[in-house]
Amino acid sequence: xxxxxxxxxxxxxxxxxxxxxxxxxxxxxxxxxxxxxxxxxxxxxxxxxxxxxxxxxxxxxxxxxxxxxxxxxxxxxxxxxxxxxxxxxxxxxxxxxxxxxxxxxxxxxxxxxxxxxxxxxxxxxxxxxxxxxxxxxxxxxxxxxxxxxxxxxxxxxxxxxxxxxxxxxxxxxxxxxxxxxxxxxxxxxxxxxxxxxxxxxxxxxxxxxxxxxxxxxxxxxxxxxxxxxxxxxxxxxxxxxxxxxxxxxxxxxxxxxxxxxxxxxxxxxxxxxxxxxxxxxxxxxxxxxxxxxxxxxxxxxxxxxxxxxxxxxxxxxxxxxxxxxxxxxxxxxxxxxxxxxxxxxxxxxxxxxxxxxxxxxxxxxxxxxxxxxxxxxxxxxxxxxxxxxxxxxxxxxxxxxxxxxxxxxxxxxxxxxxxxxxxxxxxxxxxxxxxxxxxxxxxxxxxxxxxxxxxxxxxxxxxxxxxxxxxxxxxxxxx
Amino acid sequence: xxxxxxxxxxxxxxxxxxxxxxxxxxxxxxxxxxxxxxxxxxxxxxxxxxxxxxxxxxxxxxxxxxxxxxxxxxxxxxxxxxxxxxxxxxxxxxxxxxxxxxxxxxxxxxxxxxxxxxxxxxxxxxxxxxxxxxxxxxxxxxxxxxxxxxxxxxxxxxxxxxxxxxxxxxxxxxxxxxxxxxxxxxxxxxxxxxxxxxxxxxxxxxxxxxxxxxxxxxxxxxxxxxxxxxxxxxxxxxxxxxxxxxxxxxxxxxxxxxxxxxxxxxxxxxxxxxxxxxxxxxxxxxxxxxxxxxxxxxxxxxxxxxxxxxxxxxxxxxxxxxxxxxxxxxxxxxxxxxxxxxxxxxxxxxxxxxxxxxxxxxxxxxxxxxxxxxxxxxxxxxxxxxxxxxxxxxxxxxxxxxxxxxxxxxxxxxxxxxxxxxxxxxxxxxxxxxxxxxxxxxxxxxxxxxxxxxxxxxxxxxxxxxxxxxxxxxxxxxx
Numbered sequence: 001x002x003x004x005x006x007x008x009x010x011x012x013x014x015x016x017x018x019x020x021x022x023x024x025x026x027x028x029x030x031x032x033x034x035x036x037x038x039x040x041x042x043x044x045x046x047x048x049x050x051x052x053x054x055x056x057x058x059x060x061x062x063x064x065x066x067x068x069x070x071x072x073x074x075x076x077x078x079x080x081x082x083x084x085x086x087x088x089x090x091x092x093x094x095x096x097x098x099x100x101x102x103x104x105x106x107x108x109x110x111x112x113x114x115x116x117x118x119x120x121x122x123x124x125x126x127x128x129x130x131x132x133x134x135x136x137x138x139x140x141x142x143x144x145x146x147x148x149x150x151x152x153x154x155x156x157x158x159x160x161x162x163x164x165x166x167x168x169x170x171x172x173x174x175x176x177x178x179x180x181x182x183x184x185x186x187x188x189x190x191x192x193x194x195x196x197x198x199x200x201x202x203x204x205x206x207x208x209x210x211x212x213x214x215x216x217x218x219x220x221x222x223x224x225x226x227x228x229x230x231x232x233x234x235x236x237x238x239x240x241x242x243x244x245x246x247x248x249x250x251x252x253x254x255x256x257x258x259x260x261x262x263x264x265x266x267x268x269x270x271x272x273x274x275x276x277x278x279x280x281x282x283x284x285x286x287x288x289x290x291x292x293x294x295x296x297x298x299x300x301x302x303x304x305x306x307x308x309x310x311x312x313x314x315x316x317x318x319x320x321x322x323x324x325x326x327x328x329x330x331x332x333x334x335x336x337x338x339x340x341x342x343x344x345x346x347x348x349x350x351x352x353x354x355x356x357x358x359x360x361x362x363x364x365x366x367x368x369x370x371x372x373x374x375x376x377x378x379x380x381x382x383x384x385x386x387x388x389x390x391x392x393x394x395x396x397x398x399x400x401x402x403x404x405x406x407x408x409x410x411x412x413x414x415x416x417x418x419x420x421x422x423x424x425x426x427x428x429x430x431x432x433x434x435x436x437x438x439x440x441x442x443x444x445x446x447x448x449x450x451x452x453x454x455x456x457x458x459x460x461x462x463x464x465x466x467x468x469x470x471x472x473x474x475x476x477x478x479x
Numbered sequence: 480x481x482x483x484x485x486x487x488x489x490x491x492x493x494x495x496x497x498x499x500x501x502x503x504x505x506x507x508x509x510x511x512x513x514x515x516x517x518x519x520x521x522x523x524x525x526x527x528x529x530x531x532x533x534x535x536x537x538x539x540x541x542x543x544x545x546x547x548x549x550x551x552x553x554x555x556x557x558x559x560x561x562x563x564x565x566x567x568x569x570x571x572x573x574x575x576x577x578x579x580x581x582x583x584x585x586x587x588x589x590x591x592x593x594x595x596x597x598x599x600x601x602x603x604x605x606x607x608x609x610x611x612x613x614x615x616x617x618x619x620x621x622x623x624x625x626x627x628x629x630x631x632x633x634x635x636x637x638x639x640x641x642x643x644x645x646x647x648x649x650x651x652x653x654x655x656x657x658x659x660x661x662x663x664x665x666x667x668x669x670x671x672x673x674x675x676x677x678x679x680x681x682x683x684x685x686x687x688x689x690x691x692x693x694x695x696x697x698x699x700x701x702x703x704x705x706x707x708x709x710x711x712x713x714x715x716x717x718x719x720x721x722x723x724x725x726x727x728x729x730x731x732x733x734x735x736x737x738x739x740x741x742x743x744x745x746x747x748x749x750x751x752x753x754x755x756x757x758x759x760x761x762x763x764x765x766x767x768x769x770x771x772x773x774x775x776x777x778x779x780x781x782x783x784x785x786x787x788x789x790x791x792x793x794x795x796x797x798x799x800x801x802x803x804x805x806x807x808x809x810x811x812x813x814x815x816x817x818x819x820x821x822x823x824x825x826x827x828x829x830x831x832x833x834x835x836x837x838x839x840x841x842x843x844x845x846x847x848x849x850x851x852x853x854x855x856x857x858x859x860x861x862x863x864x865x866x867x868x869x870x871x872x873x874x875x876x877x878x879x880x881x882x883x884x885x886x887x888x889x890x891x892x893x894x895x896x897x898x899x900x901x902x903x904x905x906x907x908x909x910x911x912x913x914x915x916x917x918x919x920x921x922x923x924x925x926x927x928x929x930x931x932x933x934x935x936x937x938x939x940x941x942x943x944x945x946x947x948x949x950x951x952x953x954x955x956x957x958x
Contacts, residue, residue, distance in 0.1 A: 002730050002770045003699065005800035009639045009662075012804045017811050028592070055586035066553040073818075074549035076542065083566040088559055107534035109784040113507070145624060145788070148813055156661065160488045178811045182635065183488075220482065251481050291481045305588040307817035309624070309788075321484035325491045332496050332657045334627055337816040338786035339552075 015181035016442075017174050023426055024050055027436035043434035047463050049454040050436040052229070052398045054304030058371070058459035062303065062364050064094060064357040065346045071098035072108050072342055091356035101342050108338045114331035116143025116312070117338070120345045124312055127348035132274035141314050142326065143336040143344060146306070147259045147297035148175055150313040153329050154255060154293050157322065158221050159185035165217035167208065167252070169200070171401065171443035171451070173229045188212035188219055191446060194403070197392045198231035200224070200239045205246060221253040222246075224272070227260040227396025230443045230453035232376075234264050234396035240275045248290050256294040259311070260397035262301035265373050267395070273316060292316040298343045300398065302368040310340030310347075375456040375464075376400065382464045386471050398457060401440070404450045410478035422450040428474060433466040494660035495921075496653050502905055503529055506915035522913035526942050528933040529915040531708070531877045533783030537850070537938035541782065541843050543573060543836040544825045550577035551587050551821055570835035580821050587817045593810035595622025595791070596817070599824045603791055606827035611753035620793050621805065622815040622823060625785070626738045626776035627654055629792040632808050633734060633772050636801065637700050638664035644696035646687065646731070648679070650880065650922035650930070652708045667691035667698055670925060673882070676871045677710035679703070679718045684725060700732040701725075703751070706739040706875025709922045709932035711855075713743050713875035719754045727769050735773040738790070739876035741780035744852050746874070752795060771795040777822045779877065781847040789819030789826075854935040855879065861943045865950050877936060880919070883929045889957035901929040907953060912945040 005013060031046040048056060055061060067090050071077050077084060078099065084090040104119035105112060115121070121138035128136035144150035158164065159180070165188040168176045172189075180187050190208035193201040205222070212219045224243060226235045247254045256272035272294055280287045297311035315323060350365075351358040376394035383391040383402045391402035406421050414424030422439035429452075430436050440451030454467075484492060510525040527535060534540060546569050550556050556563060557578065563569040583598035584591060594600070600617035607615035623629035637643065638659070644667040647655045651668075659666050669687035672680040684701070691698045703722060705714045726733045735751035752773055759766045776790035794802060829844075830837040855873035862870040862881045870881035885900050893903030901918035909915050919930030933946075 002768060002796070002798065003637065003732060003801050004798050005804065007639060007699075008636050008801055008804055012636050012808055015807065015811060017807060051590065053590045054588075056589040061586060061588050063555070066555075070549040070553035070556065073552050074545040076545075077549065077567065080567055083562060087562040087566040088556065105786075107540060107786065109533075109540050109786045110535040111530060111532045111785040145816070146813065152812075157487050157491050158482065160486060175811065182808075182811070220486075253482060289481060306590040307584075307586065307588045307814070309813075309816040317481070319481065319483055322482050322487055325484065325487055328494065328496060329491055329661075332494060332654065332661070333631075334625065334788075335786070337624070337788040337819060339818055340816060 011182050011184050015178045017178045021442065023430060023436055023438065026427070027430055027434075030430070030434060041434070042432060043466075046434045046436065047458045048436050049458060050438045052300060052455050052457070053306050054300075054398070054457050055306065057457040059304045059368055059457065060364070061305065062361060064351055064361045065303070065305070065343065067094045068098050068101065068346060069339060069342065071095070072101060072105075072339060075102055093351060093355045093357050097346075101345060105338055105342065108342065110338070112143075112335045112338050112341060114333075114335050115327060116141070116336060117341055120341050123345050123349045124314075128273065128314065132271055132277065134274060134277035136273075136314065140316065140318075140323070141312055142330055143341045144295075144311045144313060144330075145333075145336045145340065146299055146309040147257065147295040147311040147313070149309075149333070149336070150295045150311055151175060151255070151257070152179055153326060153333075154313065155179050155183055155185070156329055157325050158253060159183045162186060163216065163218045165212045165219040167205070167212070167219060167222040169223065169225060169228075171230050171440065171445055172223075173225060173257070174442060176223055186212075186217050188217060189444065192228070192231060192233070194392065194446075197395055198228050198233035198401070199235060200243055202242045202246060205243070209246075209250060219250065219252065221255055223255045223257065225257040226272075227263055227269070229257075229260065229397050230399045230401045230438070232392065232394050232397050232399045232401060234266055234269065236267065237270045237275060240270055240272055241279065244272065244276055244279060244287065244290060248287050251289075253291040253293065256292065258294050259297040259300045261296065263372065263398055264396040265376065265394055269396070273314065276316065288317075290317050298340065298347050301347075302365045303343070303347050304368075305343050308340040308343045309337055310343040311336075312344055372398070372456065375458075375461070378461050379454070379456045379464055382468050386468060387475050389471070394456075398455050399453050400456065401443075401451050401453050404452065406450060407475070407478050410474070413478060422452060425450070425474065426452055429467070429470055432470045432473075433463070435463055435466060490661050490663050494657045496657045500921065502909060502915055502917065505906070506909060506913075509909070509913060520913070521911060522945075525913045525915065526937045527915050528937060529917050531779060531934055531936070532785050533779075533877070533936050534785065536936040538783045538847055538936065539843070540784065541840060543830055543840045544782070544784070544822065546573045547577050547580070547825060548818060548821060550574065551580060551584075551818060554581055572830060572834045572836050576825070580824060584817055584821065587821065589817070591622075591814045591817050591820060593812075593814050594806060595620070595815060596820055599820050602824050602828045603793075607752065607793065611750055611756065613753060613756035615752075615793065619795065619797075619802070620791055621809055622820045623774075623790045623792060623809075624812075624815045624819065625778055625788045626736065626774040626790040626792070628788075628812070628815070629774045629790055630654060630734075630736070631658055632805060632812075633792065634658050634662055634664070635808055636804050637732060638662045641665060642695065642697045644691045644698040646684070646691070646698060646701040648702065648704060648707075650709050650919065650924055651702075652704055652736070653921060655702055665691075665696050667696060668923065671707070671710060671712070673871065673925075676874055677707055677712035677880070678714060679722055681721045681725060684722070688725075688729060698729065698731065700734055702734045702736065704736040705751075706742055706748070708736075708739065708876050709878045709880045709917070711871065711873050711876050711878045711880060713745055713748065715746065716749045716754060719749055719751055720758065723751065723755055723758060723766065723769060727766055730768075732770040732772065735771065737773050738776040738779045740775065742851065742877055743875040744855065744873055748875070752793065755795065767796075769796050777819065777826050780826075781844045782822070782826050783847075784822050787819040787822045788816055789822040790815070791823055851877070851935065854937075854940070857940050858933070858935045858943055861947050865947060866954050868950070873935075877934050878932050879935060880922075880930050880932050883931065885929060886954070886957050889953070892957060901931060904929070904953065905931055908946070908949055911949045911952075912942070914942055914945060
């Protein structure tokens with residue numbers, strides 16, 4: 001009778017991934033109906049606020065990046081430099097960069113080395129050095145297919161059995177629990193502190209660790225997402241120091257998911273690597289054995305190139321024999337998409353002041369940044385004024401994660417509908433407005449609290465008004 | 480003390496992947512030394528005959544494909560159609576295709592649906608229909624990050640435990656054993672028949688299956704690589720029928736790795752899907768429950784775009800609940816690179832006779848095909864004339880897999896060097912000529928036989944002469 005759902009890999013069956021779950025599928029149904037001219041829905045567009053997918057919505061690609069990639073895809077264009085310059089308005093630095101990248105990669109249609117194009121790893125190392133003020137070694141940098149394949153590689157190496165525990169923040173980006181479910185390893189959840197703008201709380205982390213150990217779990221790694229997904233937080237340096245200090249005490253590998261490092265609205269981004277290096281410098285010897293992996297991606301920030309599946313991770317302090325297994329794992333997956341690797345190079349080495357393409361790049365980059373900040377503020381303001389809703393100040397990333405408090409009548413209606421109250425709320429919002437958000441239960445939340453995650457990527461502010469209107473009607477209906 | 484090689488995931492530690500192993504690393508060392516001007520090596524270039532990576536060597540990208548991609552990467556070029564047409568010589572069908580693809584995907588910088596862009600899945604379905612003469616349903620087609628991520632997805636769903644057995648050909652492409660090692664599932668090897676141009680032998684398959692069952696293995700799937708890697712075989716329809724018939728009898732899912740389907744020099748390619756449909760038509764009812772997954776890729780054939788990491792798989796006959804888990808798995812990995820998906824579209828829907836770009840496309844395509852065939856023949860001829868070497872006729876794919884017979888003195892020298900005789904031979908070949916091939920032990924071979932795999936992608940025939948010369952000297956030295 002062949003494979004059935006009862007005989008397949010139950011780890012796949014048990015994995016959950018809400019970001020692309022029922023609500024996302026329903027929203028695509030609505031989109032298809034609208035495209036076919038269906039006029040029976042109470043909205044005329046679907047707004048996918050469920051996924052951080054900037055270029056599906058308003059965000060335009062950065063011109064310099066795409067001009068370079070157009071040449072990498074068709075190097076024969078370099079035979080007509082005059083047409084590129086005069087006919088198409090490409091600047092000389094576009095052509096120079098394309099030539100340089102082609103000299104490094106050969107054809108973007110060829111496999112690269114498994115861990116990435118050597119020259120691109122060197123560019124990344126320079127970027128990290130400039131960002132952190134401490135050296136970086138290309139030998140410990142690995143290009144990946146977006147950050148998620150980097151997470152997959154690292155978790156595959158780290159998790160040896162069901163007993164292997166990985167500390168993950170709650171709320172979390174569900175890639176982590178899904179990957180751990182596939183590996184049959186054990187998540188050791190620790191709650192973030194909503195009252196402190198979703199920062200980390202060391203006591204909470206310590207208690208969670210102790211509970212894991214008491215349950216017989218071999219806790220090996222702590223994951224931090226900074227800036228936060230789904231929370232929109234941006235960690236202060238003190239929180240990062242505390243986490244590293246704790247990881248050092250307990251021999252935990254620190255996995256720093258830093259894909260939103262340029263989406264910071266309040267304060268500044270502190271990379272785990274820079275804070276670690278400062279701690280190592282300030283207290284010689286004490287932090288020498290800290291193991292760190294930090295991840296970055298072209299998918300987020302002002303680059304927003306999710307579809308190109310580019311990213312990298314850097315490891316620090318790994319035992320060479322362990323790192324050899326990281327290399328082996330990436331080699332089995334052959335290599336990351338080469339054009340995506342080139343996108344990483346452009347991200348870490350953009351036009352500089354004085355370069356012919358700088359003015360346009362700078363204008364586009366700041367325009368995107370300001371637009372995101374404005375919409376984050378508008379959405380935050382709307383949430384602040386909504387009955388029963390409270391929301392931390394937007395500090396970073398692309399999301400807000402408001403708390404909602406619903407009346408018992410709404411909770412009962414959800415139960416009758418076979419859903420949790422936050423799922424019910426999100427589904428009703430989708431049906432009424434075409435706006436797709438994700439219920440907090442998809443990320444984890446403190447028992448008894450309700451949230452949803454929304455991006456602030458959609459253009460304009462009209463849709464914010466739709467949420468306000470829906471919320472008022474929902475609250476009135478279930479009062 | 481943090482992670483050590485003894486505490487990490489031992490499944491990763493145990494996985495082996497010879498294609499990018501010690502010899503490949505050594506060859507890159509030589510390449511770096513040559514690039515730095517080192518004149519002490521007995522060769523002046525490294526020839527990577529270890530990986531099927533056409534565009535690293537002689538193969539040029541197909542112009543139409545890359546012109547379309549250049550526009551997809553920079554859609555602003557469409558504002559200057561006259562420059563594209565008159566300044567750059569792009570044909571109108573290049574522009575039309577780019578517009579059509581952009582209308583389907585939006586930005587190539589946005590995530591697509593997890594299973595791929597719907598319009599691209601429709602193109603693939605049409606391609607399969609034309610190829611096979613039987614309908615294909617886009618709902619059962621999944622875009623993947625090269626074929627290897629498709630293999631990874633399918634094996635993750637199929638393999639439930641150590642007891643789950645997957646029949647794999649020996650010699651095999653080591654992605655299969657490596658993936659099974661990572662999943663801690665059990666390979667059930669069956670030997671291919673070197674005397675029949677590396678075809679399948681049903682008796683051998685049956686005995687291997689029975690042995691697996693006797694060992695308590697729950698055999699679930701049979702993998703076939705056709706055309707063959709590393710063997711260079713191309714299966715006759717009768718072999719395929721026999722495999723399907725056997726899979727039907729034993730309720731095995733058939734995994735058909737058909738990435739070399741256009742690299743066929745002898746006879747014609749028979750897809751497993753077409754043969755299955757014929758069998759279902761000829762004997763109504765009997766083969767209704769056969770489960771099949773077939774994989775294809777942009778990496779091989781005349782396309783040769785490994786670096787773009789594009790591919791797809793089609794599933795037939797899967798239980799819908801099982802298929803829902805295939806979907807869930809791909810959704811956790813977000814989506815395949817979108818520009819790679821567009822490359823798949825171009826592969827399955829190339830210029831047709833009468834299209835403005837057809838003449839150039841056809842000339843390029845045939846030029847590559849003929850070049851590959853000529854080099855395969857030249858290499859085969861050289862092998863035929865070498866002492867102690869025999870090699871099946873090149874029928875398909877990009878490889879030859881000759882048998883070598885070495886004298887006892889060579890076997891002893893290998894032992895003293897801490898290597899198997901085929902590893903020793905390949906390492907000596909690399910050191911003497913700069914040509915990197917992979918020893919047969921990396922793929923599996925009948926006990927007591929020795930082989931190596933070489934691609935025939937490198938340009939010219941000089942390097943073939945180097946192999947002949949090395950071989951003669953090696954044989955003389957160890958006579």
